[in-house]
Amino acid sequence: xxxxxxxxxxxxxTGSANTTPKVPLDQFGTFQVFVQPKAxxxxxxxxxxxxPNLEMAYVLAKEAFTRRFTCVSIYVAETRNIHVSVLxxxxxxxxDHVSEAAQEGKKASYEIFHMxxxxxxxxxxxxxxxxxxxxxxxxxxxxxxxxxxxxxIWAIRTSDIRFTNQEDLDLWLTLPExxxxxxxxYKGGEKLxxxxxxxxx
Amino acid sequence: MNHEAIKELxxxxxxxxxxxxxxxxxxxxxxxxxxxDIAFSSMAQDKIGHSLALYTILNDLxxxxxxTTAFTRTADQFHNTVFTELPNAEYDFSLIRxxxxxxxxxxxxxxxxxxxxxxxAQLATKVRGELRYHTMHANIWVKQxxxxxxxxxxxxxxxxxxxxxxxxxxxxxxPYESDLINDGIFEGEKALEEKWKxxxxxxxxxxxxxxxxxxxxTPHYGGRIGNHTxxxxxxxxxxxxxxxxDPTAEW
Numbered sequence: 001x002x003x004x005x006x007x008x009x010x011x012x013x014t015g016s017a018n019t020t021p022k023v024p025l026d027q028f029g030t031f032q033v034f035v036q037p038k039a040x041x042x043x044x045x046x047x048x049x050x051x052p053n054l055e056m057a058y059v060l061a062k063e064a065f066t067r068r069f070t071c072v073s074i075y076v077a078e079t080r081n082i083h084v085s086v087l088x089x090x091x092x093x094x095x096d097h098v099s100e101a102a103q104e105g106k107k108a109s110y111e112i113f114h115m116x117x118x119x120x121x122x123x124x125x126x127x128x129x130x131x132x133x134x135x136x137x138x139x140x141x142x143x144x145x146x147x148x149x150x151x152x153i154w155a156i157r158t159s160d161i162r163f164t165n166q167e168d169l170d171l172w173l174t175l176p177e178x179x180x181x182x183x184x185x186y187k188g189g190e191k192l193x194x195x196x197x198x199x200x201x
Numbered sequence: 202m203n204h205e206a207i208k209e210l211x212x213x214x215x216x217x218x219x220x221x222x223x224x225x226x227x228x229x230x231x232x233x234x235x236x237x238d239i240a241f242s243s244m245a246q247d248k249i250g251h252s253l254a255l256y257t258i259l260n261d262l263x264x265x266x267x268x269t270t271a272f273t274r275t276a277d278q279f280h281n282t283v284f285t286e287l288p289n290a291e292y293d294f295s296l297i298r299x300x301x302x303x304x305x306x307x308x309x310x311x312x313x314x315x316x317x318x319x320x321x322a323q324l325a326t327k328v329r330g331e332l333r334y335h336t337m338h339a340n341i342w343v344k345q346x347x348x349x350x351x352x353x354x355x356x357x358x359x360x361x362x363x364x365x366x367x368x369x370x371x372x373x374x375x376p377y378e379s380d381l382i383n384d385g386i387f388e389g390e391k392a393l394e395e396k397w398k399x400x401x402x403x404x405x406x407x408x409x410x411x412x413x414x415x416x417x418x419t420p421h422y423g424g425r426i427g428n429h430t431x432x433x434x435x436x437x438x439x440x441x442x443x444x445x446x447d448p449t450a451e452w
Contacts, residue, residue, distance in 0.1 A: 006291050007231075028234070049236045052345065059341050062334060063240035168337070173330035181246075 031057035083133035101134035206377035215255035222248030347408025369420035
């Protein structure tokens with residue numbers, strides 16, 4: 001196989017009788033990305049990136065999820081490090097399914113996220129000090145539960161999160177100026193109207 | 202303040218950004234993974250933005266408007282270093298170029314933060330966040346692939362050795378070096394080159410890549426005075442294709 005596109009030439013040969021083991025790293029794991037849209041707003045879950053490790057996930061998440069709109073900071077965590085409660089619907093509150101959990105081992109801090117509406121992003125609501133994820137959910141039900149119904153709860157050990165360093169906060173410095181990345185900023189409709197009005201005269 | 206000296210500095214910086222921005226944008230839709238495709242395209246867009254800011258300063262100094270400057274010159278009128286116009290080939294080369302070039306660019310703007318030429322000092326402050334991301338992105342990729350597998354290491358090594366003579370061409374001395382230094386506009390290509398070498402060394406030593414001895418590399422000069430490879434004119438033709446359909450159109 002010879003192509004001008006080097007990627008085509010790297011494709012495996014077809015029709016071979018021999019089996020070959022699947023190479024490691026041909027598929028990346030996933031990482032969850034959280035974005036803080038404004039300084040006084042909580043972090044919210046924004047989406048997923050594929051990456052070989054936490055550092056690369058952070059770097060790729062920055063452009064994948066903060067190219068447009070406003071952002072002051074992001075953080076990422078590997079998907080497997082997110083501890084998820086039961087998902088509820090109707091009048092059923094996820095916290096009603098959280099049962100008391102025993103303390104085992106050393107305390108660590110956990111970040112707690114609530115899903116306030118089905119289909120909406122999880123929002124950061126606070127931090128608890130627990131010895132394991134189940135205890136973190138239990139403590140969250142005591143400390144962070146409010147009147148507002150919650151459909152799903154996430155707990156992530158703080159030390160499993162790759163936060164934005166203080167000196168990297170200027171990564172988003174010029175973002176508000178990048179209106180050209182937003183289709184609405186081109187005001188296509190307005191321009192068309194002006195053009196049509198002018199051609200009527 | 203010597204305006205000819207400032208213009209020479211602005212032109213080479215702006216042309217570098219425009220040409221490399223365009224080259225890197227050729228990866229849009231072809232990146233090795235979706236997330237990287239987006240990131241690399243965004244950074245290419247940033248570079249075009251930097252070139253616009255620099256051409257705007259040139260315009261204020263009496264040069265043509267940015268679009269005319271960007272789209273109507275021929276290859277021999279461009280001052281970009283040859284390094285920026287080389288075709289992309291494979292991603293390993295584009296990554297190495299991104300690392301070597303952006304390291305220099307970030308350092309240049311850092312130095313220009315103290316420039317006595319106010320518009321450049323202001324621009325340097327404004328773009329520092331973007332450049333921080335560009336170098337962070339480049340460093341993490343080179344560290345990753347420079348330590349990952351036998352193939353990734355050998356491919357990066359090959360690209361590094363191919364790229365270095367061209368990379369040193371970034372620092373082609375200008376006829377105005379002493380004017381720029383004496384007027385406090387810019388510390389000069391030599392000073393930049395020394396800082397750049399240190400940065401490159403410190404990153405490469407964190408990988409399994411081997412950096413050849415600097416004195417064994419002959420810099421590829423000429424781009425700054427309009428001596429380009431056969432690759433530049435086709436790039437310019439493609440870049441200005443839409444502009445040239447109707448140069449007076451309002452967008």
